Amino acid sequence: MVTSRIGAWLTAARRSLTSTVGLLLELLGIGPDVDPHTRVTFRAIADAVVPETPALAEEIGPEHVAGGLAIDLDEFAITYVDDGFQFGLPHLGPQGNIPIADPIAHVLDAAALTLVERGDNEAEPSLDRALSLLGPDDPSAAKTEDAVGPFAKLSRRDRLRAIAILDEFEVEFTPTDHDLLELDAGLVGQLVVGFMEMIYYSEWQGYDEFTQPPSRREHPNDPAAVQSWRQTGFPGFANGYAALRGYVGTADGPLGDGDAWTTIDESTGVAIRREPGSFRENEYDTSGYEEPFPVESG
């Protein structure tokens, strides 16, 4: 009992020390403030992956115009990737996480430079284009100019082309027959395109504050609160649906029973039946097995 009380005290002491260290780091400028270059680069990503699309209004409806920047997707993406991985400093809490948004932004700049060097860009890079990504709450254009990197200056399509260049950076190192070390910069592309899309189309926008502890997160579960749900027609999360059609099976087979609710194929007798069944514990014989494709030894 005494030992557990001492243990609890030590834990509390360590935690308060941790938050003091955290405060110091913030005062020294190593804190959650987002670097302006990172901010404008992530805006450029969000704007290329889920852009504002006025042309879709006539084609599929006005609700499809707004894009990621309208809901600060860039800001959340920075928080999400910076909080996403940690490298073994549990007592630092969130400050033990590895901030990777800054390095990602620099990698994208390198890819943009390669694109332009090759002359594969369709439009000239433009500082004004990058500055137009700034929001009303951002520092003025004059203050941000220096922070704009090559990636943010590209057209939307060229930004995607630059991301695709990263797919080419693959290293494979095989010192012996059974050793392999491969590294693939395409992972950056999966992060900035794949994660951006997953976040945008998920429930994320509906939270008051996603970074709250799980027990204190509120979500209205209503398309009115989630722009992407209005664009996909996703109705929100439900406890259930009366959507049962039955069980696929044949009249004399074990999988389903009862009346046919609908027929899949007249000639084979496959139908959707009303009642559930079970699989057959069958005899099996694999002696005729042949590999459909060549097999390497391993």
Add this chain to the structure above:
Amino acid sequence: MVENAYDAVVVGAGGDGPVTAWKLAEAGLSVLVLEAGPFHGNEQWPNPHEEPGGEASSSVEDLSGDLLDEQFTTRELEMITNLVFGPADHERGFWFRKFPGDGAILQCAGVGGTTLHYTGCHPRAYPASIDEQGHWPIEYADLVPYYREVEEMCEVAPAPVTAKEELFFRGAEAAGWDLIEDLNVTEPGYRPQPNAIRQPDEKLHVDGDYDGEFTYPDVEGDTLALGNIAGNPHPRGAPFEEKAKRASNVSFVPAALRTDNVTIRPNAFVTDVLTETPRGDTPTATGVEFRDTWSGATERVDAEVVVLAAGAIETPRLWLNADLPENDWVGRGLTIHFGDNVMGLWDGDDLEETIGKPTVDQHEGQDIAARLDYPGVGMLQTVGTAPGIGAILGFGASASGFAFQNDPADAPWDTMGRLAGSDLKRLLSDYRRMLQVLVVSDDRPHQRNGVSVAPGASDEHGPIPIVNYEPSEGDRKRRDELAETAAEILREAGASHVHRSDSPPTALHVHSTMRMGKVVDEACEAYDVDRLFVADHSALANGVGGANPTNTGQALAARTGEKIVERHF
């Protein structure tokens, strides 16, 4: 309260560890299960991601359906963030590992492990993958009694049909495939998924005009809402053991606790395997060292037998980081069912004709409930997802750049690669008229692929897993064959647009890194360390033909539990 010594310590309370723990405890042994992640739905940890909570749980009375309802919101981004392999503390990011290629590893931490977000799919291995591919030292017939036992515990049954399954079955039938009605599959054909999810309440039939609540006790069994990938608590209001999805936390954990011989300690990351070498050269396992993920405190526990069940990435990592003998196959031979995604989109009028309504509504029904089996090649399965997961799986990640850079003129799909911009928004505006097919290939074990560690790249638990994977030519051909088959089925079902992702090597199913016959013997005891067993998917000798591996992993873990008792107690 955790003691200093047990008959057996099991490292990992994922899909398989609780199965072995249950077997050992049924035989009367005292068992400690150490789990790196949190314990959801347990009264000892009312807020498992916010505070350390209790120390351990030894009683089935601790399990709470209400807490599971509260903690498993089924909201996709939140639940992925909560469940994916990382510490319980919500303020800290995922545990770092080097991913294979430009893909990712999707595993969960927590009691239940990756079965927390598996979709309940519980088919057996293809018999030929065990009896004919030359990797396994035991026969398929050896596993059959254990399959039966596991299927009974998990209540495996043919999955129900909603609109999306009917659409797939119509496509598969029109493409000339046969319906399979068997458990042991030797020929290609389509089937309902053998799912470890209770069948739905019959009042949920579309003809029944049901307009009540979808909560317990008004409805029992499956409620036909998506949620398996995001931790399925349905039906809400049900006691813990009445939840429809029989993930290992709902099936085997209560059974293990009910023996009164099992203690589960979550938030405990095992960092070392302790050994003694009393005679000769072969060390004997005597216990483990573990670290509390909240306090950082390190503890040791002694055991007569140590069972590694930390999964196919962490089990070899632990071996490599512990002072255990070298073996050329530890960590090697990784198979991940090298996968892909093929998406079909339909016009409303065509759907009306095929399935009697203008939408597929992939958010209704079980996540994965229809499949095509293809022994020697792999499998296909339909996947219903909420739009966020659907976007990243179907459109956001690709190994072949953006769709606008690819010319699919001669291919059976209309577009291939990542989609972004207005192309993406246009396609996803049809979310309710699309159906995704997951391609799962029978990739084979190659010694170059797997898990290694390097001294420089460490976290608080030692050198991190460095996962490398490069499919072979044969693996690629099997995957291409399946992608083409998927495209044909979707077309036959009337899809007006087919999109192939060409996905990067994403590890959803992870196996064969501590292979039976190479690292462990026929009882899954290590050749090089006495009293050290492996009871997780890493002991599988190959990827079981491309069938979902949970059933086989659990069947083998049950068998291993019996072998341990036979050999050492």
